[in-house]
Amino acid sequence: MNERYCSLGDRRSWTELVTNYTSLGGVDLDRDMESLLGWGTAPKALLPALVHEATHHWCFLSPVGFVLAHLQLRARRRAALLRNGLGENLLGPLLGDVIRYETAAAMLRPLAEGLALFAEFDAVPGSGASVTSLPATLVATFFGDWTSPTGVHGLWEWSSGPLREWRNGEACARRKESVLGHGFEFTEGGYLPGYLTVRKLWVEAAKDDRALLNHSDLFLTFLRAFFYHDPALVDLLLDDSPPSRDVAEAIIVHIADRFDKVQQVTKEQVSDFENFVALEPGDREASGNSDLMNLFTNDRSLLETTRQAIDDLLAQVANPDLNTVEGLLAIVGQRTLSQRDIIHLGSQTVEVSVDGHGECAVKTGDKIVHVGRSVPGVQAGTASGRLDLVFSILPGHMARGSMIYRGDDLVALSINELQGDQDEAAKSHQRFEDIDSDPERLRAACEEMQEQLDIVLDWEPLDKLVAEMRQLANDMCEGIYELLALQDVPPDRRSHLAEVMRESGLMPLLRWDRDIIYGLVLISISWSLRLERPEIIQKLAEYGLDLDKALQAIAEIAQEYNIPIITDGGNILFSSV
């Protein structure tokens, strides 16, 4: 099972579910180092990939993401023990971990891609928003205009500008064209079904609270929390009953039910969520309700059990029994889980020299890129190494860290904080100092252990059980997302339409006609740009298109397939895709 979540149209940007390691393909530190260290100075071309991957990273840094990572890491450990004749009774528990991890990951995958695409194309922090999503916060941090004065709600102002600029450009329209042309499929990420589902859920939520159509960033934040901070799913994943089809079915039924429930969410529930998220961490503690999971269940007993289980896991992860082989193998998991908040912006190969006084100099070619103190205890010497540019998404950690490795050893680190923010600098320094292992080496160890797991899953008769489980998850995933994404299509036509869209998404429906396709793309984007009819007419004219002709052609298609596509509100237009 592939665990990399990629940016659409960008083959080199991805996030791994287990390690939460993020790679941004467009970064070239030789060129971009200076701009990525600054505030609001990152290259604009990186915006869509950063937003997409940051959304994945944010989703996976959650109770559900943490437990999924734990299950897969434990399965790998168990496989390594079995392969070495040390896991006499581990086959059943290993299969249980695999069933739980793979079923939940498969069921949530299209949603994860849909959320990331929604963050790219649609999410806008509402005017004066008290809640800003992580992707929007990063847009403000990396692309916002930090020279302009802001009020108390600086973040939304700083994120709205760069998002608007990106969405107003041709690259965004082309990327959206690419999404609409992606197949209605589930084996290559489920981008289109996931995106259509998230947009449908947004419209449904706005029926009870019309403000959500404008506060789309709040909706994104809510939807992410609704699924990834779900205590009942955590409880199901941590259940240790023997592996069976029932285990997979329980997870599938739960997630399907969750999709039903999110469509019944009330304005008051979203408002409670917004008020809670807007609280400072200290105020949350004071209110006696410091955990987002509280908002998604009234079952106190479930909440206590789930919290306790996560606490036990954290304790277990923090203190592996180093007298056992399993304990030694668990160190890989421990280090992986402890680095899941780190976003990796880029790496470059460097030459690292440390002198006898502990001064470290880093060079690429003839250019010195860093001079500073080495970490204590580093021996003098020169060797090739690597510079990683990273930051943590934990609150108050937006400072960038340059991690300098000589060979495999961390020999120096430097922090670039916002000028004058000593508190952030200190927190970030502490955070990065705690990273005691080279992430490259750790990922290599993870991949090696995954190979062990893949070998064990090929053993007979395990291979047949695993194949059956994967087929079940895939079939159910298709059925559920088809129902969600194509909810407005009459039931007797739904499967036919999904089949028409299987290969090239909406392209056949839109007659492969560039004018119709771009008419729809631009109308859709116009909502997040807050464009009114005269501006939409002007926008389409830039592409040589006529709004009335585009609307007429789309209306004919809507009639032919019996699906609503555009809602014409006179001065404003809203597209369902």
Add this chain to the structure above:
Amino acid sequence: VPESETQLRIPNLTKLDRHELEQYLGESATFETEQLTSEKIGEPVTIIVAVILSAKAIKGISLWLMKKRTKNEVKLAVQKKLPDGTEISQELQFTFSSSAPPTAEVVQKVGEALGADDNLIAEALNIKLPTQ
């Protein structure tokens, strides 16, 4: 590819681009999609078109670019392999006289930018493609 010919490769195409270029270039063009490996499952596929620089190719690419233009501009990333084996990557940008330029103007500019000689451009101007 015959050694005496210049080969053009246009990368990063969408499915819509492919569909349109198939209409204009017909069998003279070949399309490649990057092979998926187990590690890369989930990554969107990139499409590349390869075509010999010919009158038909100039006309087809010109008509396709006319569809793709925004205002009176359009960009084209192209890789050329010359008869002597030299490979050149170019980022071309075309600015036309109006937002609805005459086909002849587009063909002329595209042909010149792709390095076609005057005879080939003249031939391209006179070709009528089935989908025109």
